């Protein structure tokens with residue numbers, strides 16, 4: 001059985017939560033922390049997506065994450081801590097160069113995972129999947145931080161979905177995928193960014209973005225104007241069999257139906273092509289879906305027309321993308337066409353996830 005705790009929202013109708021509500025929340029978070037300390041798994045909200053946590057120093061506990069999610073064992077887990085002092089004993093102190101320090105000072109707490117050389121003895125080897133490095137971050141979410149402080153251990157936490165499903169941005173998504181398979185679930189409402197953290201590695205003064213996410217390349221550049229920043233290559237992502245970040249070789253976030261991305265220079269032509277192709281798919285017996293943006297939603301007719309957000313406000317797309325992808329499966333859509341957004345700022349991470357969802361199927365018209 002999965003323990004379920006529904007937390008009070010931090011503010012109700014614009015008023016701050018009462019002391020009673022705060023102490024209720026503290027009690028629920030303490031109960032969840034106790035489960036973590038006793039080697040169980042707990043799903044919790046972060047500012048990116050819901051995470052499925054376990055004590056990173058306990059292999060039996062970490063193994064429960066892999067079995068609950070059906071996650072391949074060669075895909076390492078990100079370790080979450082509450083404060084920088086917890087790095088001691090997890091990573092080699094020499095690895096915290098002035099550059100790494102500056103990144104931590106600027107982006108922690110926040111959606112930036114930094115891959116650092118691991119100190120082997122302390123962490124379960126399952127966390128690093130046999131690599132000599134470990135990805136670490138401090139999440140920027142009051143519930144996650146309270147839980148990590150109360151657990152008093154580093155917490156390994158991938159996204160709290162079944163492997164191959166979109167990451168959960170609501171507690172109901174976690175329940176759909178993992179109810180009965182995990183120890184507990186802290187329901188803290190909808191998550192913030194809606195996409196996972198940016199994963200980076202620093203080498204010889206260069207920053208390698210292993211996975212685009214909540215912190216954009218532009219923000220990294222601004223924090224470290226001297227550093228050379230290497231963006232991930234799409235081709236490398238799809239073809240490499242031993243990529244630097246093992247997770248990127250898996251087709252995550254794929255809806256069950258066949259999905260293709262459509263891009264081109266003229267939106268008029270794109271919309272026309274999409275509608276004709278959807279009509280043809282419908283005629284051959286497919287259930288059809290289109291993933292688009294608020295601005296274009298009225299243009300389309302399909303069995304399911306979904307907007308994931310406003311093109312003019314890319315943060316809203318990041319926020320709504322995973323919930324939108326889940327709806328295609330709920331409606332058993334077999335054929336999905338999706339529009340693309342400009343690859344600027346958070347748009348890099350959005351397009352990275354859209355490519356994965358579509359298994360790299362892209363039509364340029």
Ligand code: AMP
Nearest residue numbers: 076077133134135158159245246247248
């Ligand atoms: P998830 O926790 O599901 O958001 O996925 C974590 C991502 O971080 C995956 O793409 C992993 O491959 C990547 N990652 C975690 N630890 C490391 C590491 N030590 N080195 C490189 N990539 C890592």
Ligand code: MG
Nearest residue numbers: 158159167252
């Ligand atoms: Mg994940």
